[in-house]
Amino acid sequence: MNATDTMQTSEAREPRFGFWRRSYAMLVKEFIQLRRDRVSFAMIIMLPVMQLTLFGYAINTTPRNLPTAVLTQEDTDLGRSILKAMENTAYFHFVREVHTVEEFDELLQSGKVLFGVEIPRGFERAVRRGDKPALLVAADATDPVAAGSALGALGPLVQTALAHDLHIGDPPDMPFEIRAHARYNPAADSRLNIVPGLVGTILTMTMLIFTALSVTREIERGTMESLLSMPIKPVEVMFGKIIPYVLVGFIQATLIIAIGILLFGVPVLGSLTLLALLTTLFITTNLSIGYTFSTIVQNQLQAMQLSMMFFLPSILLSGFMFPFAGMPVWAQYIGEGLPLTHFVRIVRAIMLKGAAMQNLQYDTIALVALMLFAMTVAVTRFRRTLD
Amino acid sequence: MNGGPTSTQPNAPSIAIDVKGLTKSFGGREVVHDLSMQVKRGSIYGFLGPNGSGKTTTIRILCGLLTPDSGEGTCLGYDIRRDADKIKRRVGYMTQRFSLYQDLSVRENLEFVARLYGMPDARGAARDMIARIGLKGREEQLAANLSGGWKQRLALGACTLPNPQLLLLDEPTAGVDPKARRDFWNEIHALAAEGLTVLVSTHYMDEAERCHEIAYIAYGHLLAHGTVDEVIAASALSTWTVTGDDFNGLMAELTGKPGVDMVAPFGTSLHVSGRDKAALEAAIAPYRDNSKWHWQASEPSLEDVFIDLMGRSTDNFQG
Numbered sequence A: 001m002n003a004t005d006t007m008q009t010s011e012a013r014e015p016r017f018g019f020w021r022r023s024y025a026m027l028v029k030e031f032i033q034l035r036r037d038r039v040s041f042a043m044i045i046m047l048p049v050m051q052l053t054l055f056g057y058a059i060n061t062t063p064r065n066l067p068t069a070v071l072t073q074e075d076t077d078l079g080r081s082i083l084k085a086m087e088n089t090a091y092f093h094f095v096r097e098v099h100t101v102e103e104f105d106e107l108l109q110s111g112k113v114l115f116g117v118e119i120p121r122g123f124e125r126a127v128r129r130g131d132k133p134a135l136l137v138a139a140d141a142t143d144p145v146a147a148g149s150a151l152g153a154l155g156p157l158v159q160t161a162l163a164h165d166l167h168i169g170d171p172p173d174m175p176f177e178i179r180a181h182a183r184y185n186p187a188a189d190s191r192l193n194i195v196p197g198l199v200g201t202i203l204t205m206t207m208l209i210f211t212a213l214s215v216t217r218e219i220e221r222g223t224m225e226s227l228l229s230m231p232i233k234p235v236e237v238m239f240g241k242i243i244p245y246v247l248v249g250f251i252q253a254t255l256i257i258a259i260g261i262l263l264f265g266v267p268v269l270g271s272l273t274l275l276a277l278l279t280t281l282f283i284t285t286n287l288s289i290g291y292t293f294s295t296i297v298q299n300q301l302q303a304m305q306l307s308m309m310f311f312l313p314s315i316l317l318s319g320f321m322f323p324f325a326g327m328p329v330w331a332q333y334i335g336e337g338l339p340l341t342h343f344v345r346i347v348r349a350i351m352l353k354g355a356a357m358q359n360l361q362y363d364t365i366a367l368v369a370l371m372l373f374a375m376t377v378a379v380t381r382f383r384r385t386l387d
Numbered sequence B: 001m002n003g004g005p006t007s008t009q010p011n012a013p014s015i016a017i018d019v020k021g022l023t024k025s026f027g028g029r030e031v032v033h034d035l036s037m038q039v040k041r042g043s044i045y046g047f048l049g050p051n052g053s054g055k056t057t058t059i060r061i062l063c064g065l066l067t068p069d070s071g072e073g074t075c076l077g078y079d080i081r082r083d084a085d086k087i088k089r090r091v092g093y094m095t096q097r098f099s100l101y102q103d104l105s106v107r108e109n110l111e112f113v114a115r116l117y118g119m120p121d122a123r124g125a126a127r128d129m130i131a132r133i134g135l136k137g138r139e140e141q142l143a144a145n146l147s148g149g150w151k152q153r154l155a156l157g158a159c160t161l162p163n164p165q166l167l168l169l170d171e172p173t174a175g176v177d178p179k180a181r182r183d184f185w186n187e188i189h190a191l192a193a194e195g196l197t198v199l200v201s202t203h204y205m206d207e208a209e210r211c212h213e214i215a216y217i218a219y220g221h222l223l224a225h226g227t228v229d230e231v232i233a234a235s236a237l238s239t240w241t242v243t244g245d246d247f248n249g250l251m252a253e254l255t256g257k258p259g260v261d262m263v264a265p266f267g268t269s270l271h272v273s274g275r276d277k278a279a280l281e282a283a284i285a286p287y288r289d290n291s292k293w294h295w296q297a298s299e300p301s302l303e304d305v306f307i308d309l310m311g312r313s314t315d316n317f318q319g
Helices: A002-011 A018-036 A038-058 A077-088 A101-109 A123-129 A144-166 A190-212 A214-221 A223-229 A234-264 A272-296 A300-317 A329-336 A339-353 A361-381 B055-062 B084-090 B106-116 B122-132 B148-160 B178-193 B228-235 B248-254 B277-288 B302-318
Strands: A066-072 A092-098 A115-119 A134-140 A177-183 B015-026 B029-040 B044-048 B070-075 B091-094 B166-170 B197-202 B213-218 B221-226 B238-244 B262-266 B269-274 B293-298
Touching: A066 A077, A066 A101, A077 A092, A077 A115, A077 A123, A077 A144, A092 A101, A092 A115, A101 A115, A101 A134, A101 A339, A134 A144, A144 A177, A190 A214, A190 A234, A190 A272, A190 A300, A190 A339, A214 A223, A214 A234, A214 A272, A214 A300, A223 B091, A234 A272, A234 A361, A272 A300, A272 A339, A272 A361, A300 A329, A300 A339, A329 A339, A339 A361, B015 B055, B015 B197, B029 B055, B029 B197, B029 B213, B029 B221, B044 B055, B044 B178, B055 B166, B055 B197, B084 B091, B091 B148, B106 B122, B106 B148, B122 B148, B148 B166, B148 B178, B166 B178, B178 B197, B213 B228, B213 B302, B221 B228, B221 B302, B228 B302, B238 B277, B248 B262, B248 B269, B248 B277, B262 B302, B269 B277, B269 B302, B277 B293
Parallel strands: A066 A092, A066 A115, A134 A177, B044 B197, B044 B213, B091 B166, B166 B197
Antiparallel strands: A115 A134, B015 B029, B015 B070, B213 B221, B238 B269, B238 B293, B262 B269
16 A cells, blocks of 8 residues: 555656646747747737827827818908907817808818808898897717817807907807807717718728638648649739628628618618718728738738737727817828728718718728729739748 | 540650759758759659658649749749749649648539639539549538548549649658558559659658659658669669568667668568678678578568668768
8 A cells, every 4th residue: 555655656746836837838838939929929019009109199089170161251350350269269270261152061071171160241240230140150060079079169269269359248248149050960969970980890890800811721721732733813812812702791781781770760861872882892992901911911810910900090090989180190191091081981971961972082092092002912912832 | 634635735745844953941951952853744753752851842843832942944844933824724733731621512622623723614524523533422521521531532633623734742642541542543543544744752662663763852862763673773782581580689689780781670571781782791691590580682672772762861961
């Protein structure tokens, strides 16, 4: 009994601190592997640093310097003073001065400006007569966050400024009234803003991942060797991998938009055909970008990481979650490079403002350009040999 | 097949593979060194060598999957550097690891290949091939669920489907049972009879003996080539076969003796080989009178030759 006991312990004795030793061995191995995987390592460092600086500075829920158009139907001192007072609030930045209602409407509909100020004919005279005329401020309320804070600040700030500048009277009795008109989304219902944006966000996420994994999957499963030994060209591989998902994406988009209409009561004021067409373009652009990632990375994990790295700024810098106009200029430049930015504008304009193709030329061209750029990179990056 | 691809190219050169001085390194390590070879059209060329000897790399260079660091040559008359696309269209490559789509069925895999090569009737071509490789009734089975032997048949079917003129088979019978192996080789001979050139790498000696010509490659160097008889003759190896009981002591004593280069048991006999005939005889003289064993001078087997070549190359390139 005693003899067998000692025999057993001498044969297979559990080393002291066995658990910790094995865990340590594992930990060392993992660190070595992590160090070898340079891309993952770089992302571990880059991801938090980049995102914190990027989003920390870029996101501003009380945006300033919002692009504003002025429709002046008379040129008077009072009008100029009011505009000056508005600009002094720093919420508004006058970018265009127009003289017809049509131009005014077009600027708002195409999203070139978020606000329009209209000084009607005979405004100053009416003020002097004490008629309390209305100063019309039209806001693009498709994004209630952007419009809201500026509109909220408008009344009191202009009032104080004018009272001080012109000595027209004390704030309690304003000689004119500011009539704010929240266009496209009068109730400032954030669902109307969120749902169209969600169409783009969901599509970005799913489409990217579909194709981001496609080439690395072939390599990891060993099927790339067969594929490359056959007479197929990089462009053909790319189209073969993108096109099935265009259909998948289209079905997904239809589903989301249908839910938006039926469940959330989001209107589609513009053309459904145009919406379908531009949505397909957006889907293809995202698939191309995902495919490009797939040709750059070495394994599926990297593909997922790269997709996430692209996805987060897409959500935060595209104007989907936070007002685009409120971001600093450099962040806006990054935003312009993201397909979601352009699609959010397109889908909001078509659904909520009833915009037509001529209002959306810029964003459409931007999507096409991003798609072609991604495809070119993918085709040149695709390795035709196993070297 | 189906009329024979060679008949469509009357002026085809009689040499299918003709390469000179191929060299390829990975991460500073030379995997293929100054390799030259010629393979006649319509022949079965066996490619032998230990693991990691550069067989797969050479095959990949031949079908345009790798670019050689230096060296040149032609495959089916096309330059291996410039005409990779043309070569790919005419060459069937069967990879060492099963590399068709596991999540596609037998039929879908074959139809994919047929379509990729632009065959006019992909469905028909796939159907015919399924019948030819004996996978009828398993058309709809996913490749992942096929056994090793069936997978190998499917892979062979896929690479012969577009009527190639040259087949490159990288260890096609690894891990396949003897019956399937025999069927496979019958198929290879049938294809060669139709005019196909076949380059096949293998570890099996019996398969090497089924080839018209063989080449032995170790550590990236081509060490011997020719017919099986030529390779054996060129080895200049003398072999004695010992039969009897209890080799263990004898093996230990002979191993390392001057003149004895190799001692290897073969079932109930022992092969004792040496490159210097006189030295070998001197070395074994003390044991020949022992009645326990029966000594007989014999031809070295292909395996003796290869193991000797491998041993020598280890000395040369690793020592």
